[in-house]
Amino acid sequence: MAFINSIRNSYQVELEEIRDAGLFKQERYIHSPQGAEIEVEFPVGSKPRRCINICSNNYLGLSSHPEVIAAAHAGLDSRGYGMSSVRFICGTQDIHRELENQLTEFLGTEDTLLFPSCMDANCGFFEACLNDQDVMIADRLVHASIVDGMRLCKAMQDTFKHSDMGHLEEKLQEHMDKRRRIILTDGVFSMDGDMAKLDRIADLAEKYDAMVFLDDSHATGFIGKTGRGTHEHCGVLGQIDVITTTLGKAMGGASGGCVSGRRELVEMCRQHARPYLFSNSVPPVIVAAAIKVLELITRTTERRDKLEWNAKYWRGLLKNAGFDIKEGESPIVPVMLYDAKLAQDFARDLFSEGVYAVGFFFPVVPKGQARIRTQLSAAHEKAHLDSAIEAFRKVGEKYGILGLGKKELIARCAP
Amino acid sequence: MDELSQVICDYVRREYLEEDDEREIAEDTRLISGGIVDSFSMVSLKRFLEKKYQIQIPDAAATPDAFDTVRSIVALVHQFQKVSAHA
Numbered sequence: 396m397a398f399i400n401s402i403r404n405s406y407q408v409e410l411e412e413i414r415d416a417g418l419f420k421q422e423r424y425i426h427s428p429q430g431a432e433i434e435v436e437f438p439v440g441s442k443p444r445r446c447i448n449i450c451s452n453n454y455l456g457l458s459s460h461p462e463v464i465a466a467a468h469a470g471l472d473s474r475g476y477g478m479s480s481v482r483f484i485c486g487t488q489d490i491h492r493e494l495e496n497q498l499t500e501f502l503g504t505e506d507t508l509l510f511p512s513c514m515d516a517n518c519g520f521f522e523a524c525l526n527d528q529d530v531m532i533a534d535r536l537v538h539a540s541i542v543d544g545m546r547l548c549k550a551m552q553d554t555f556k557h558s559d560m561g562h563l564e565e566k567l568q569e570h571m572d573k574r575r576r577i578i579l580t581d582g583v584f585s586m587d588g589d590m591a592k593l594d595r596i597a598d599l600a601e602k603y604d605a606m607v608f609l610d611d612s613h614a615t616g617f618i619g620k621t622g623r624g625t626h627e628h629c630g631v632l633g634q635i636d637v638i639t640t641t642l643g644k645a646m647g648g649a650s651g652g653c654v655s656g657r658r659e660l661v662e663m664c665r666q667h668a669r670p671y672l673f674s675n676s677v678p679p680v681i682v683a684a685a686i687k688v689l690e691l692i693t694r695t696t697e698r699r700d701k702l703e704w705n706a707k708y709w710r711g712l713l714k715n716a717g718f719d720i721k722e723g724e725s726p727i728v729p730v731m732l733y734d735a736k737l738a739q740d741f742a743r744d745l746f747s748e749g750v751y752a753v754g755f756f757f758p759v760v761p762k763g764q765a766r767i768r769t770q771l772s773a774a775h776e777k778a779h780l781d782s783a784i785e786a787f788r789k790v791g792e793k794y795g796i797l798g799l800g801k802k803e804l805i806a807r808c809a810p
Numbered sequence: 811m812d813e814l815s816q817v818i819c820d821y822v823r824r825e826y827l828e829e830d831d832e833r834e835i836a837e838d839t840r841l842i843s844g845g846i847v848d849s850f851s852m853v854s855l856k857r858f859l860e861k862k863y864q865i866q867i868p869d870a871a872a873t874p875d876a877f878d879t880v881r882s883i884v885a886l887v888h889q890f891q892k893v894s895a896h897a
Contacts, residue, residue: 535851542850554851556828762845 417736428459431774435751446751447779449769454617455698456774458648463684470683478676486676494682497689503632506661511674513612513641513652514540519668521548524660528574532566536584538610560595567603576605582625583613586760588727593629606636616645617699622692647688651677698773702726705771712784717797726771734808738765748786818880821858837880849874865890
């Protein structure tokens with residue numbers, strides 16, 4: 396049946412409600428490669444303008460790196476454009492195996508399986524490895540893709556208060572009657588930028604015979620002294636049963652993801668994970684570029700070191716300017732505004748001052764927790780950050796929010 | 811507040827709020843639409859009620875609307891207590 400008017404009208408009403416609630420998201424068009432500076436067309440139809448990008452996942456500045464691009468070209472030439480197949484039919488090349496082996500070594504695990512994205516890895520893992528005799532106990536702030544993956548699985552679901560080890564222990568005790576227990580956490584939480592207490596989670600997992608699942612998408616490549624991830628940072632390399640991560644952030648920024656961990660869990664995914672069985676193989680061009688990225692980041696830690704310095708410097712600048720930010724060590728630094736409209740207006744005005752950032756509000760973050768999520772990159776130079784803070788300061792002064800704490804910021808925007 | 815309402819309020823406070831959270835949980839406080847409990851975490855409340863009151867709440871009845879206030883949760887528990895009694 397065609398998309399009849401009554402159905403169309405009903406969706407238009409829903410979309411209008413999103414606009415009226417101030418929650419409508421709009422894309423902006425970028426006319427350049429990804430980088431510390433980009434050219435942005437906003438509003439639509441206007442001449443693109445150059446601005447400092449402070450909201451990408453391009454943590455190591457490799458998304459447009461010449462060596463990565465050259466490796467991608469070489470991959471296209473030697474292994475073609477697309478596989479036109481899922482992995483298990485005729486979609487696995489030697490370079491897929493090579494990349495999986497290299498990721499296994501880098502992450503310190505037993506085996507690795509590529510997926511089209513980490514979203515697919517998260518959606519596929521739980522259903523492939525658990526059933527109704529088991530329980531999944533997730534931190535309440537895990538990424539949306541983990542929530543989706545849990546919903547696809549018949550295992551019991553439970554949650555614990557964010558990073559609350561006491562609450563996690565209560566849940567583990569409650570579920571000792573289950574066949575298998577698995578604790579689910581992000582390594583670096585994507586909206587707040589804080590880090591999981593992975594060492595304590597690993598201890599609890601050992602105490603209560605539980606597995607540990609870690610989504611390290613916002614950590615792989617740069618957290619830990621050699622960039623292996625949150626497990627390296629927390630001193631628990633080799634103790635995490637399954638790690639999922641993405642190639643779409645620090646590791647080149649194109650797409651692709653993986654499940655990496657205990658040999659048997661990875662093999663279960665190879666046998667049963669639906670995104671692996673039914674979705675196309677990661678393109679050779681991405682595999683080739685990812686192999687180069689791994690070579691670059693294992694050759695030297697200078698990029699992750701620079702990123703660490705940038706993050707510390709930027710936090711200091713924001714605090715000195717009087718912004719309310721979430722504490723942490725990662726390169727994700729949320730500037731808390733709490734009100735969705737303020738977050739949107741702030742982002743719009745930042746753009747006028749030459750800084751590109753986006754307001755985050757419900758449903759991306761909980762209601763009343765709107766923010767500008769700033770993210771640092773190794774591609775940022777000190778001059779970028781010095782310029783950016785001037786823009787933030789100017790806009791902050793315009794809205795009268797500098798020096799205000801959480802309660803005052805919330806009260807400022809209360810109806 | 812009746813005993814069942816109080817039990818639910820106490821559970822919500824203990825399970826979902828941080829110790830320093832000053833928000834009041836009253837019978838008509840919007841739990842899910844108010845952002846206190848997300849629908850993902852709601853499962854533990856459902857399991858708690860089923861265990862404590864020896865009832866079964868079908869997944870189809872465990873909607874965000876049904877769990878949005880203490881008052882609506884009380885109604886849900888009563889509904890399935892009657893179902894259990896007649897079974």
